[in-house]
Structure formats: C-alpha cells, structure tokens
Amino acid sequence: MSQTRRMHQALAGYLSPAQGPTDVTAPSTNARHPVAPGGAIPPGSRPIPASTEGPKKTNVPIPVARECVCTYGIAGLQHTLGEGDIVMAERVAFSQKRGSDMASRPHFVRVRSIESVNNQLADPKNWRVAGSAPITYEKFGFAVDGVVNNTDGADALGEFKDRPICNSVVQGPVRFAHAQGPVRYPEKLRCRIRDVVYVGLFDQEAVDDKGTAVAGQRMYQLRVFSSREVRTLSRPPNVLADLRFLWRVGSIIDTNPSPNYMSINVNIERLHGLEMADFVTASTPIYDPTQSYTHKDDGIYYTDNTQTDIVEMSFRKHVGGENRKLPVHLRTLDALLNDLHVV
Numbered sequence: 016m017s018q019t020r021r022m023h024q025a026l027a028g029y030l031s032p033a034q035g036p037t038d039v040t041a042p043s044t045n046a047r048h049p050v051a052p053g054g055a056i057p058p059g060s061r062p063i064p065a066s067t068e069g070p071k072k073t074n075v076p077i078p079v080a081r082e083c084v085c086t087y088g089i090a091g092l093q094h095t096l097g098e099g100d101i102v103m104a105e106r107v108a109f110s111q112k113r114g115s116d117m118a119s120r121p122h123f124v125r126v127r128s129i130e131s132v133n134n135q136l137a138d139p140k141n142w143r144v145a146g147s148a149p150i151t152y153e154k155f156g157f158a159v160d161g162v163v164n165n166t167d168g169a170d171a172l173g174e175f176k177d178r179p180i181c182n183s184v185v186q187g188p189v190r191f192a193h194a195q196g197p198v199r200y201p202e203k204l205r206c207r208i209r210d211v212v213y214v215g216l217f218d219q220e221a222v223d224d225k226g227t228a229v230a231g232q233r234m235y236q237l238r239v240f241s242s243r244e245v246r247t248l249s250r251p252p253n254v255l256a257d258l259r260f261l262w263r264v265g266s267i268i269d270t271n272p273s274p275n276y277m278s279i280n281v282n283i284e285r286l287h288g289l290e291m292a293d294f295v296t297a298s299t300p301i302y303d304p305t306q307s308y309t310h311k312d313d314g315i316y317y318t319d320n321t322q323t324d325i326v327e328m329s330f331r332k333h334v335g336g337e338n339r340k341l342p343v344h345l346r347t348l349d350a351l352l353n354d355l356h357v358v
Contacts, residue, residue: 103158215260245352265282
C-alpha cells in the first residue's frame with residue numbers, strides 16, 4: 016500500500032481513493048483553476064500535483080513535419096533521408112493568387128538529402144561556364160532546414176512510390192549521423208564537444224560521370240565540415256577560397272551517444288559576406304571615434320585610413336546618458352571565414 020501511495024503521490028487530489036467494484040467517484044480537485052471575470056489569477060496548487068501544470072521542460076527539440084523527396088533507382092531508393100541526416104529544403108514560391116488551384120491546396124515543405132542535391136548539381140545542365148557570374152543565395156534553390164529526427168512511412172524498396180514524412184528538428188538537440196559511408200559524407204567528421212558543424216556550397220571544377228575534369232566548366236557541390244577542419248580546408252589547395260555561401264547547422268554536445276551518431280544542438284543560421292562595392296561610395300566618410308555622433312549620423316563608414324574594411328555604424332542614445340556607438344560590421348566572405356569558430 017505504501018508503494019502505491021508513493022507511485023501516485025504526484026497525482027494527489029486527482030486520483031480517487033480505492034472503492035468497491037461498483038462504486039463511481041470523481042476527483043474532488045480540478046486540474047484547471049476557474050478564473051472569474053476581473054478576478055485574480057489563482058496561485059495554483061503547491062506542490063504541483065501533475066506534470067501538465069508544471070513548468071515546461073527546456074532543451075527540447077522542435078520538430079517540423081516535412082515531405083521527403085526520394086530518388087528511385089534500380090535497387091530501390093537512392094539519395095533518401097535517414098535519421099541524423101542534414102535536411103535541405105526546396106525553396107519554392109507557391110502561387111497566392113486568389114482563385115488559383117495551388118493557393119487552396121495544403122503544402123508540405125519538400126526536403127532532400129545533401130547527396131540528392133549534389134547529384135542534381137552535378138548534372139551537366141546545371142554547370143556554368145568558367146568566368147561567368149556565380150550563383151547568388153537568392154537564386155539557389157535550396158537551404159539548410161534542420162536535422163532528421165525520424166521518418167514516417169519510409170519505403171526502402173520503392174514499392175508504394177509514395178513520399179515519406181520526416182520530422183526535421185529546426186531547433187534543439189538531436190542525434191546527428193556522421194559516419195554513413197563515402198556516399199553521404201566524404202569522410203567521418205572530426206568533431207569534439209562544442210565544435211560547430213557547417214554546410215557550405217563550393218564552386219569547383221566540373222567533372223563528368225567518369226571523374227574526369229571538364230575544362231572551362233564549373234559546378235557547385237555541398238559539403239559538410241566542422242570547425243575542426245577549417246584550418247585544414249584553408250591550406251593548399253585552399254578549398255575555402257571556392258566557398259560561395261555557408262550555413263551554420265549547430266554545435267556538437269555529445270560525440271558518442273550511440274554508434275555512428277553524435278548529438279548536435281541545432282541552431283540554423285546562414286552566414287554570408289557582403290561585397291564592399293554594394294555599400295562604399297566616393298563620399299563614404301572615415302569613422303572618427305573622437306567625434307560626437309547621433310542617430311542622424313547612422314550609415315556606412317571606413318574603419319580607418321587604409322580603407323580596406325567598412326562598418327555600418329548605428330548611433331543610439333542612452334536614456335539620461337551619453338551617446339553610445341553600436342557598430343554592425345559589413346565584411347566580405349574572406350573576412351567572415353577568418354572569424355569562423357575554429358578549434
């Protein structure tokens with residue numbers, strides 16, 4: 016009897032006492048506290064009698080349902096998503112025109128694996144001529160969405176020709192696959208706790224199906240790497256020099272929760288550089304810390320007389336205090352790479 020009492024002590028007031036088989040009773044305490052119009056908010060029960068009335072737990076992953084795009088091959092599914100994979104979402108703009116058939120349909124965000132996107136980017140029709148304008152983020156059709164927590168309705172043999180639904184964790188801790196063979200990632204990620212995982216889009220020389228380089232052609236490929244590899248990638252032949260744009264996936268919080276998996280705290284962030292030519296003009300002033308600025312002076316400034324870096328300065332005033340300066344740096348991609356979390 017004492018064991019039963021201990022098991023249900025957290026639900027005291029919600030569970031009815033033991034009665035005969037034909038007795039019907041109801042709890043004397045309601046989980047919801049009534050509040051009359053204009054009345055004070057009730058303080059609640061102490062101690063908290065039920066978990067639903069307690070504070071919400073922190074450090075909980077936030078999953079979002081996504082529709083997986085799978086490629087079917089001779090031996091079944093290819094380039095599909097599995098638990099712990101990084102998710103690339105298709106950036107598609109649906110028609111919002113009134114009366115449009117597309118506007119009335121329910122839409123799932125469609126996601127792909129990195130190897131599926133790389134397979135599409137390696138198609139010769141997606142190559143570009145060397146020397147032509149590189150792709151911009153606005154024109155790139157994919158973006159990092161999260162990490163797969165689990166899939167529902169997976170069809171490994173492609174029997175049903177149906178797309179499974181995956182739960183993509185867009186924020187919070189989740190298992191992260193880092194050793195799934197040479198097809199998914201070129202090598203096992205070298206990570207330690209607090210290392211940061213990145214996904215970068217690299218501009219490289221195009222290669223055909225046989226692995227032969229094609230002169231005068233360039234192609235894009237996605238690559239996963241950690242902050243522990245930044246120094247290695249920056250050495251000759253300096254792969255980082257071909258980086259177009261970059262996403263920060265999250266930080267490693269456990270290196271071996273289970274075989275072939277790590278734990279990552281997902282926090283998606285797009286890191287990008289801003290070209291100086293888009294902001295610098297002939298009249299751009301040089302910032303002088305000895306002068307007094309106000310919010311009317313907000314704008315672009317050179318950092319010093321060398322005019323090699325620029326800063327967007329925002330001047331705001333303390334309540335009852337002097338002016339303060341809040342610089343917002345605008346830098347090129349090369350400057351941003353120097354500030355990556357390198358370990």
